[in-house]
Amino acid sequence: MKPRLGVYKFTSCDGCQLALLNQGADLLALLDRVELVHFPEAGPSAPEAAVDLALIEGSISTPEEAERIRGIRARAGHLVALGACATAGGIQALRNATEAGSAWRAALYPQPEFIATAERSLPVSALVPVDLELFGCPVDGRQLMAALNTVLAGGRYRPSGDSVCGECKQAGHACVLVSRGEPCLGPVTRAGCGALCPGQGRGCYGCFGPSAQANLASLKAVFAGLGLSDAEIGRRFAFITAEAFRALEQKHG
Amino acid sequence: MTHALFLPHARLDDLIRQVQSAGYRVIGPKLEAGVIHYAELNVAAELPWGWQAEQTPGRYRLHRSQQTLAFAWAAPAQGLKPWFFAPVEPLWRLRRTPDGFGLEPCLPDAKPIAVLGARACDLAAVARQDRILEHDPHYQARRQDALFIALHCTHPAASCFCTSAGTGPRASRFDLGLTELDTGFVLEVGSPRGGKLIEPLALAGATADQIQAAQTAVAAAAAQQTRRLPAGDLAGRLAACIDHPRWDAVAQRCLACGNCTQACPTCFCHARRETASADGQSAEHSRHWDSCFGELHGHLAGFQVRPQTAQRYRQWLTHKLGNWWAQFGASGCVGCGRCLTWCPAGIDLTEEVAAVLGEAPCGR
Numbered sequence: 001m002k003p004r005l006g007v008y009k010f011t012s013c014d015g016c017q018l019a020l021l022n023q024g025a026d027l028l029a030l031l032d033r034v035e036l037v038h039f040p041e042a043g044p045s046a047p048e049a050a051v052d053l054a055l056i057e058g059s060i061s062t063p064e065e066a067e068r069i070r071g072i073r074a075r076a077g078h079l080v081a082l083g084a085c086a087t088a089g090g091i092q093a094l095r096n097a098t099e100a101g102s103a104w105r106a107a108l109y110p111q112p113e114f115i116a117t118a119e120r121s122l123p124v125s126a127l128v129p130v131d132l133e134l135f136g137c138p139v140d141g142r143q144l145m146a147a148l149n150t151v152l153a154g155g156r157y158r159p160s161g162d163s164v165c166g167e168c169k170q171a172g173h174a175c176v177l178v179s180r181g182e183p184c185l186g187p188v189t190r191a192g193c194g195a196l197c198p199g200q201g202r203g204c205y206g207c208f209g210p211s212a213q214a215n216l217a218s219l220k221a222v223f224a225g226l227g228l229s230d231a232e233i234g235r236r237f238a239f240i241t242a243e244a245f246r247a248l249e250q251k252h253g
Numbered sequence: 254m255t256h257a258l259f260l261p262h263a264r265l266d267d268l269i270r271q272v273q274s275a276g277y278r279v280i281g282p283k284l285e286a287g288v289i290h291y292a293e294l295n296v297a298a299e300l301p302w303g304w305q306a307e308q309t310p311g312r313y314r315l316h317r318s319q320q321t322l323a324f325a326w327a328a329p330a331q332g333l334k335p336w337f338f339a340p341v342e343p344l345w346r347l348r349r350t351p352d353g354f355g356l357e358p359c360l361p362d363a364k365p366i367a368v369l370g371a372r373a374c375d376l377a378a379v380a381r382q383d384r385i386l387e388h389d390p391h392y393q394a395r396r397q398d399a400l401f402i403a404l405h406c407t408h409p410a411a412s413c414f415c416t417s418a419g420t421g422p423r424a425s426r427f428d429l430g431l432t433e434l435d436t437g438f439v440l441e442v443g444s445p446r447g448g449k450l451i452e453p454l455a456l457a458g459a460t461a462d463q464i465q466a467a468q469t470a471v472a473a474a475a476a477q478q479t480r481r482l483p484a485g486d487l488a489g490r491l492a493a494c495i496d497h498p499r500w501d502a503v504a505q506r507c508l509a510c511g512n513c514t515q516a517c518p519t520c521f522c523h524a525r526r527e528t529a530s531a532d533g534q535s536a537e538h539s540r541h542w543d544s545c546f547g548e549l550h551g552h553l554a555g556f557q558v559r560p561q562t563a564q565r566y567r568q569w570l571t572h573k574l575g576n577w578w579a580q581f582g583a584s585g586c587v588g589c590g591r592c593l594t595w596c597p598a599g600i601d602l603t604e605e606v607a608a609v610l611g612e613a614p615c616g617r
Contacts, residue, residue: 029531149529153536161548162511165597169515170340170542174288174330177597179313187510187597201286212548213509213562218598221506222311 003152006038006051008072010058010065011092011121015138016083017041017057026145033152052077053151056130059085061092061121073128078151081124082144084137088209088244091137093121096243123243132157137207137240140193160191161212164204168195176203183223183236188214206237209244216249257464258456261437262323265297267454268402269369275450277367277400280336282323288313288330294369301326308410308590311599324370324433327410328589332375332518336366337396338382341541344391344525348535359537361391365398370431372406373421374413374589378518380426384581385521391540400446403427407470409478410590414603417481418588422474432467439467480603482586483612488575490610495567499608504563506598511544513592513600514569519585522550545569566605574606 007017021027021042036042037049054076060066073079084090098104105112124130134140134147147157164186168175176182176198184203186195190211197204210216216237223233237245260268272279273295281294284301294300305318306326318325343359371379379396386392403424406415415421424430428447431438439459442448459467483490514520524543529536543550545568551559559565577585586602593601606612 023531026531033533145531146528149531149533150527153529153533155527155529162544163509165510165512166515166542166544166547169331169512172290172331172335172340174286174290175313175512175595175597178311178595179287179330184597187508187512211510213546213565215506215508215562218506218508222597222599 002033002035003052003077004037004050005034005053005055006046006049006072006076007041007055008038008047008057008068009041010056010069010086010124011061012058012083012085012090014041014057016086019138019141019144020055023141023145030145030148030152048075050075053148054079055082056080056086056124057082059089059092059121059123060127061089061118062116063118064116066118066127069124069127078131079124079128080132080134080147080151081130082134083139084135084207084209084240085121086124087133087135088241089121089123091240091242093243094238096120097238097246121243134159134192135190135208135241136193142194143192162191163187163211163214164189164191164193164195164198164208167191167193168198171195171199173198176201177222181226183226183228183233185219185236188216188219205239206245207240209241210248214248216245216252256442257459257467258440258442258451259437259459259463260431260440260454260456262297264437264454264456265300265323268451269294269297271450271454272367272369272400272402275367276364278364279369280366281369282329284315287315289315289326290330291333291336291368297323300324300370305408306410308412308594309599310412310593310601311596313594320435322408322433322435324404324406325408327406327408327413328372328374328591328594330591330595331516332378332589332591333368333371334378334382334518334520336368337379337399338386338392338521338542339395339540341539342391343537343539345538346535347538361394363395365400366395367400367402369402370404371401371424371427372404372589373424374406374415374418374587375518376401376403376424376426377415377418377420377587378589381519381581381583381585381587382521384583400450401427402429402431402447403443405430405432405467405471407433407474409474410594412480412590412594413478413588414480414482414590415588416475416478417484418584418586419484420587423471432471434463434466434470439463480590480601482574482584482588482603482606483610486575486578486584487606487610488571488578491571491575491606494609495571497609499605500563500567503566503600503605504561506600507546507562507566508596508598509546509562509565510597511546512595512597513602514544514546515542516591516595517573517585518589518591519573519587520544524549545572570602570606570609573602
């Protein structure tokens with residue numbers, strides 16, 4: 001019997017699902033090996049069905065979602081959290097650092113009482129055990145396929161915790177920080193994207209979240225040396241994976 | 254410098270064509286994306302004529318120069334390492350068969366390369382990697398027929414310290430050796446293969462003045478260098494400083510990003526990974542550059558032997574300048590200065606080792 005695969009969306013932009021849908025021939029080969037039971041973006045919908053492999057996109061940001069993820073966890077064999085939302089709360093977790101309560105809700109919506117939003121946007125792992133986390137905004141398609149193919153082959157996949165710089169040098173890109181003074185987050189950001197942004201001459205903006213040995217204080221000092229103000233430096237980190245960088249700073253004091 | 258010839262700038266293309274017709278892909282310095290790096294080259298016009306490179310800890314910038322020289326700058330952004338020791342490459346593939354699995358080797362099948370303008374530091378690094386990767390078939394497949402047209406360096410950067418590393422600015426091993434003057438190159442033949450290659454060019458001999466000017470320019474390049482390394486095998490001296498407070502101090506700045514190791518032309522650490530195919534019928538076993546600053550490099554038998562960045566920096570420096578001697582009979586450092594230029598935090602190896610050993614970092 002083929003393993004049963006479900007792809008579930010929470011608070012997210014669908015980009016990680018698209019990263020899977022964009023895999024072309026590899027996706028077709030994958031679909032030969034699994035029974036796709038739930039993936040509304042691609043067609044099949046069976047939200048209550050049990051699956052062997054559950055892919056979760058999005059953060060948990062409403063009470064309804066908290067219930068739903070517990071149900072999926074209970075019915076799933078292997079559960080994989082996909083992308084910055086599912087692993088760090090996503091860009092919507094910027095609200096976690098603001099004052100809790102309904103003030104901003106009232107400012108945005110004419111009838112805020114209809115908006116059932118949790119106080120904080122959370123990664124999947126904050127609510128249920130997660131078997132594998134794949135990072136990025138969106139996830140890297142090749143890394144996603146490598147992970148799925150490994151899991152389906154009975155192996156264990158482990159994304160690297162090294163910095164983007166290794167991939168950047170291996171790809172032969174010119175370091176934008178050293179050669180152009182671009183405030184690049186690559187030295188403290190987890191690898192996996194293949195140094196996509198530096199390869200286009202842009203600084204990394206940290207969408208994979210912090211690397212295992214990230215030294216944020218030192219990189220901030222480097223950015224200050226480039227002439228960035230404290231506020232500008234702060235905004236570099238307060239982005240797609242803000243919560244992950246914030247948690248790291250709190251840990252290091 | 255006996256039997257030196259003179260290659261006018263205008264005839265550099267003749268040399269390139271000669272090398273190409275002998276069956277080589279020509280690799281030389283090119284300006285791309287704001288840096289000079291080794292890349293495939295077809296004509297001399299692609300060289301970075303009239304550019305100079307400023308290299309200091311954590312900073313690299315190109316500037317227009319007054320002179321119209323092709324090589325008026327020091328070490329390219331990356332050494333020759335990736336041309337022989339590929340950053341990522343498959344080593345073998347496994348494929349399911351009816352009775353188990355079959356193994357397919359993946360040896361590179363590339364045309365030999367000729368490096369035009371190989372610096373002394375980079376050639377010294379190749380010699381060190383030759384020793385380390387002597388029995389590596391993937392390295393040897395790319396390396397064995399490579400031809401080197403060396404460029405004796407006349408324009409060191411502030412980051413350079415090849416003189417104290419004993420590797421430059423004059424290259425010691427090459428097929429052809431060039432020293433650039435205002436109108437062309439003093440050319441030396443370093444191997445029978447190199448001699449045969451330039452025979453058809455029928456170059457005139459270099460004049461005594463040209464030879465003198467070339468020697469003076471290289472000697473000046475040696476004298477210009479202000480950074481230095483303490484000489485010889487530092488293993489014992491560094492081992493005595495294993496608890497020096499400087500290791501913790503440098504770890505405050507060290508990003509543990511691994512750029513120094515990826516830019517180092519002798520660093521050879523690598524890791525391997527398996528990638529299963531989408532159809533579940535095959536898997537590729539590949540090798541990629543690793544770094545002693547990385548997450549899993551010091552992870553042995555279920556625990557991390559070097560969890561702290563201070564321990565990783567210490568491991569890198571003490572191996573490079575010390576333990577490398579016992580392992581390979583030479584220092585792991587060739588003085589190219591890339592580790593300090595390409596360190597985003599601008600950590601300077603020569604300054605760190607001097608601080609640990611209690612020496613003055615500059616030879617001035």
